[in-house]
Amino acid sequence: MAVLIRGVVVDPVSDEGQPAANGEIVDVRIVGERIDEIGPRIAQRPGDETVDGRGGPILPGLHDHHVHLWAWAAAAGSVDVGPPAVNSLDGLARRLRAAPGTWIRAIGYHESVAGHLDRAALDRLVPDRPARIQHRSGALWILNSRALETLGLDPPPAGAPLELDAAGRSTGRLWRADAWLRKRLAALGCAPPPDLGAISRRAASFGVTGLTDATPDQDHASLDALIDARTSGVILQRLHLMVGPDTLGPRPADGSGASGTTMPRPDPDSPAYPVWPATITSGPVKVVLDDDRLPTFDELVTRIGRAHSSGSPVAIHCVTRTQAALAVAAFSEAGAVPGDRMEHGSVIGVDLIPALRHLGLIVVTQPGFLHARGDRYLADVASQDVPDLWRLGSLLDAGIPLALSTDAPFGPDDPWSVIGVAASRRTAAGQRIGPAERIAPRRAFALFCGEPERPGRRRVVTCGGPADLVVLAEPLDDSLASGSPTVLATVAAGAVVHRADPG
Numbered sequence: 441m442a443v444l445i446r447g448v449v450v451d452p453v454s455d456e457g458q459p460a461a462n463g464e465i466v467d468v469r470i471v472g473e474r475i476d477e478i479g480p481r482i483a484q485r486p487g488d489e490t491v492d493g494r495g496g497p498i499l500p501g502l503h504d505h506h507v508h509l510w511a512w513a514a515a516a517g518s519v520d521v522g523p524p525a526v527n528s529l530d531g532l533a534r535r536l537r538a539a540p541g542t543w544i545r546a547i548g549y550h551e552s553v554a555g556h557l558d559r560a561a562l563d564r565l566v567p568d569r570p571a572r573i574q575h576r577s578g579a580l581w582i583l584n585s586r587a588l589e590t591l592g593l594d595p596p597p598a599g600a601p602l603e604l605d606a607a608g609r610s611t612g613r614l615w616r617a618d619a620w621l622r623k624r625l626a627a628l629g630c631a632p633p634p635d636l637g638a639i640s641r642r643a644a645s646f647g648v649t650g651l652t653d654a655t656p657d658q659d660h661a662s663l664d665a666l667i668d669a670r671t672s673g674v675i676l677q678r679l680h681l682m683v684g685p686d687t688l689g690p691r692p693a694d695g696s697g698a699s700g701t702t703m704p705r706p707d708p709d710s711p712a713y714p715v716w717p718a719t720i721t722s723g724p725v726k727v728v729l730d731d732d733r734l735p736t737f738d739e740l741v742t743r744i745g746r747a748h749s750s751g752s753p754v755a756i757h758c759v760t761r762t763q764a765a766l767a768v769a770a771f772s773e774a775g776a777v778p779g780d781r782m783e784h785g786s787v788i789g790v791d792l793i794p795a796l797r798h799l800g801l802i803v804v805t806q807p808g809f810l811h812a813r814g815d816r817y818l819a820d821v822a823s824q825d826v827p828d829l830w831r832l833g834s835l836l837d838a839g840i841p842l843a844l845s846t847d848a849p850f851g852p853d854d855p856w857s858v859i860g861v862a863a864s865r866r867t868a869a870g871q872r873i874g875p876a877e878r879i880a881p882r883r884a885f886a887l888f889c890g891e892p893e894r895p896g897r898r899r900v901v902t903c904g905g906p907a908d909l910v911v912l913a914e915p916l917d918d919s920l921a922s923g924s925p926t927v928l929a930t931v932a933a934g935a936v937v938h939r940a941d942p943g
């Protein structure tokens with residue numbers, strides 16, 4: 441299979457913020473998953489699929505370095521019950537009662553709406569239908585009594601991950617039990633599997649050619665379903681999955697069954713790299729930190745060491761100052777390997793910057809939250825923490841490898857809007873957070889162009905390079921200024937997965 445993209449300008453996406461393109465119009469021919477030829481007027485061969493680039497720029501496709509595919513797909517069938525859509529108890533009640541379907545699935549909840557919810561509070565709002573509400577952190581589900589009964593969780597069965605009150609009754613709260621809950625719902629026929637195709641097509645329309653799923657502790661069934669979705673073409677992008685080698689068992693030779701999954705692990709440090717034999721790769725081991733149940737320092741050091749000795753880097757979720765400090769201290773003790781990451785880095789004290797740089801940790805961050813949640817931060821976060829929120833410029837200036845991502849569905853899923861916020865640092869209400877951390881839009885775009893396994897290392901459009909590409913209608917600087925560029929075509933792993941006008 442070959443693709444011929446006609447009439448484009450290669451834009452090298454300089455980190456320094458200047459366009460270095462010479463403006464020459466070229467054609468790009470793709471064979472398999474790689475760029476085979478770049479030059480003026482390449483002859484079309486029989487069977488070539490053609491794309492008219494109309495003189496627009498051709499760029500590395502965007503890789504979204506931190507998303508949660510199942511939660512993102514499920515969010516499409518949910519009602520949003522968090523600010524700014526919902527701001528009061530009355531608003532919450534109205535929104536829940538108007539929700540479609542037998543089951544109510546609500547997401548984005550924050551306690552500023554109606555306090556800390558539990559089963560009893562939810563029963564007062566929705567007594568007659570099963571309802572589940574997810575906290576916007578993604579860490580907590582709250583179920584009402586009808587939902588608990590429908591799922592056979594009242595009284596709580598042994599081993600179910602339910603929070604219990606002093607009397608041993610379920611409070612309706614389930615912490616970090618997303619996969620468990622999804623499985624239980626599916627087993628009882630309560631929830632159709634979410635449509636991964638819709639979010640994948642949406643991402644392709646933004647020019648996204650790769651997705652890193654950062655969900656911790658995915659079970660084999662969830663992983664196999666993701667892999668099947670990619671293999672069957674439901675998911676259009678390359679997938680990089682944070683599973684680590686411990687999760688992976690041998691897969692039956694005929695590829696059937698769900699007993700386990702083997703994915704190729706190209707060695708990014710071998711001279712032959714980048715040679716990506718498949719569109720699915722396994723990523724670092726994800727470690728989630730919660731402030732109210734932090735591991736001890738020794739436990740964390742041991743976990744990092746265990747992952748490293750099995751050949752996998754580690755990605756540690758850090759959304760508070762304490763978590764960032766603990767992660768950096770633990771990496772300092774255990775030692776860091778290439779590919780080790782800090783996810784989010786929402787609050788990074790200035791004192792951590794030298795150690796981060798020394799360790800070479802990649803910070804994979806989401807400035808989109810500044811827009812979506814920034815006004816809430818300014819109300820909630822101690823004023824001395826504000827300059828440390830979602831750092832960008834200071835990390836880049838210190839030489840720390842950085843990559844951007846959306847954290848969809850918890851953050852806005854449009855990477856172009858994330859780039860816009862990286863440059864403006866504006867909240868939805870127009871306030872500015874950490875203006876010194878602003879970065880040029882072109883630089884922000886480059887932070888979406890990292891390699892899946894080494895997000896701090898940028899891909900470029902070059903002969904022999906991976907055919908993960910986006911063609912825009914307007915030059916990159918104009919596209920960035922518009923905030924929502926027209927994507928003429930998206931090519932992921934050599935296949936045209938989106939085009940503005942059907943070929």
Ligand SMILES: [Zn+2]
Pocket residue numbers: 506507508654847850
């Ligand atoms: Zn996340």
